Amino acid sequence: MTSTSPKVSPFLEPGPYTRANSLAILQLSRDNLQPVYLQPLSGDHDGYAEGAVVNTRYGSFPHSTMIGIPWGSQIRASKVDTGSRGRKRKRIAGDEATAGQPETPGSNENDAETESASRPDAASDSKKGLGEATGFIHILPPIPEIWTMSLPHRTQVVYTPDYSYVLHRLRARPGAVIIEAGAGSGSFTHAAARAIYNGYPTRAAKRKGKVISFEYHEQRYHKMKKELSDHGLEGIVHLTHRDVYKDGFLVDGKSPEADAIFLDLPAPWDALRHLSRRKPPQQSSSLSDDDGANNTDQQIKEDDSQWVSALNPKKSAYICTFSPCIEQVTKTVSALRRLGWVDIDMVEIANRKIHTVRDRVGLHLPIDRGVNCSPKDVEEAMAKLTEIEDRFREHSRPKGTGDDMDLADDEPATNGAGAMVDGGDVDGEVVPSTQAWMDGRLVTRGEPEIKTHTSYLVFAILPREWTEEDEAAAAAKYPCGAEVKVVGSIDKVSRKKERREMLEQQGGNRKARRKERDEKLA
Known part of the structure; x- marks a missing residue:
């Protein structure tokens, strides 16, 4: 019996070059990223003679020009024959119209020649397109950080500053098993899969890393299921459609022996009763007499023998809950304390990028980003006013009066503000030239838009039983x-x-x- 090797995920082993039928991220601009599945020329290309094409505001980019190149490469736009769009559809309609007519000798050969001339060889996956001067893009590997910025939003996503800190506090390491409730758009799922990955699981292998993910929304579950299959993460991520409030976190009735838990749920306190070492007692106010209490204790002992914990019995369990409201945090902390969790604390991530630029001030500077077109001192302002007055007098003076003042050939050239051009001299002193990127003072500005999700992270630890x-x-x-x-x-x-x-x-x-x-x- 031969065993087939699992599909290698581009998130875990992207390799040095792009591959056909694999995921890639196209960087159109700094904050504009687009995920694309690279298709070979032999695949469905929607009628384009160049194969599958990505059309953007910067030009057209055939998939064939993006296959087999190093990650991070710059791709120039190509000239695409948009007139060939729909040619396949017209050809099929023509075949239906000529059905039943006698076949002309040599017609198949002519059609084959026309077909081969209209598109490249289907056996070749890559092709060098004709260059276009419209623009360029960059092709990037699908790592979790880039995927978080480009994924299709089905719910509010967990951004990189949050999930990087969460995985650190959960002690996520290769070979660990993490339970995730609330898969959503899959941002945390992809990051956790990379953190626990230590090889694809096989029958004879030792304990391999696993992400046990649960999603209650059926449509999001099916979309996430297909996404994991396309990304080659089915062997690492086990996705289940379930209501964890009611049915818990077991997998096929067995314990996943999880080392860490991440709950992105509206009411995480209702799911905590399934995350304990032994079955928690059922609280009931109707039992008031001693006989009822004794019967309840006996029932708890009988149920506890059949209780299966979802946690690893040989290690301490780490948990993190993701809640946007402080009222949710209060209820979660109370439930954690009742169930024996210790070292409970709450953290809020406030990540902000600081941009460092040179603040250049002056009238002689070009209009550019970060430039303040105003006089840098009084002398430059007076020189500008003098220049304006001279131009006004020259404009109002009649021509041919003989009072025109021309510059001498040996007079140094100045710019519009009266400042010396680089390489000139003033009173015999050479003015040193200054590079544009060294001119101006260094200033720092905060990031105008922060990519994060306002939330509170509650962490706790459940020790193992001795x-x-x-x-x-x-x-x-x-x-x-x-x-x-x-x-x-x-x-x-x-x-x-x-x-x-x-x-x-x-x-x-x-x-x-x-x-x-x-x-x-x-």
């Missing part, structure tokens, strides 16, 4: 009573010996100090 078997194993591995020079030692002989040595050392030091004092007095 059984009698664990206590016996620890005692056998680290026997008590044989410690030496450690805090909490119970070896009386060792402690007496240490005390005797300490007293002898103190006595020797006291005798040495007494002898030194007597020598000084003598």
Whole structure:
């Protein structure tokens, strides 16, 4: 029986070059990113002779020019024959009209020649297009940070500043198992898959990293399912359509043995009862007598034997809840405390980028971004006023009066504000030229638009249960009573010996100090 190798995800192993039938991110501008699945020439190209084409405001870019090139390459726009659009549809209509007529000898050969002349060889996936002077784009690999900026928004997404800190606090590492409730648009899902990835799972392999994701909305579930399949993450992410408030976090009735949990839910406190070491007791106000209490305790013991925890029994569990309102945080913290979670704290991420630019001020500078076209000092303002007055007098003076003042051939040239052009001289002193990027003072400005989602992150830890078997194993591995020079030692002989040595050392030091004092007095 032969085993097929899993599809390699471009998010986990993008490789050095772009590939056909794989995902790529096109950077049209700084904040404009577009995901594209690169299609070979042999695929469906919507009637274009150049194959599948991406049409943007910067020009047309055939997929064939984006296959087999290094990531980060700049791609120039190509000349695309838009007249060939729909040629396939017209040809099919013509075939239906000529159905039943006698076939003309050589007609198939002519059609084949026309078809081969109208489009490139289908066996070749890449092609060098004809250059166009309209613009260019860059092609980037699909890493989670870039995918977060370009993915189709189905819900509010978790941005990079938030999920990077969340994965750090959840101790996400290769081989870990993370439960995610509320897949949404898949931003956190892709980042978590990369964080826990340590190979694709096989039958004979050891514990592999896994993201157990749950989505309640059926339409979002199907879209997310197809997206994970296209990205090659089906072996890493296990997506389930379920209401976790009611049905919990088990997978096929078995425990996923999760190491960390991320809940992006409207009411995370209702799902916390499924995230405990043992089944929490059912609270009921109708049981008021002693017999009812005893029956309830017996029922809890019977139910606890059949309870299956979704957490890893051999490690401490880490949890994070993502809530936009402080009232949600209050209810979540109360539920965590009742269920035995410890080290509970809340964090708010306030990420902001600072741009550093040179603030150039002056009338002689070109109109550019970051330039303030105003006089930098009084001298430049007076020079500008003098120039305006001279131009006014020259404009109002009649021509041919003989009072025109022409510049001498050896007079240094100045710009419109009366400032010296680079390389000129004033009173015999050479004015040094200054590069444009070194001119002006350095100033910092905050990012005008912050890509983040206002929310509160609640973190907590649930320690593992310490059984009698664990206590016996620890005692056998680290026997008590044989410690030496450690805090909490119970070896009386060792402690007496240490005390005797300490007293002898103190006595020797006291005798040495007494002898030194007597020598000084003598």
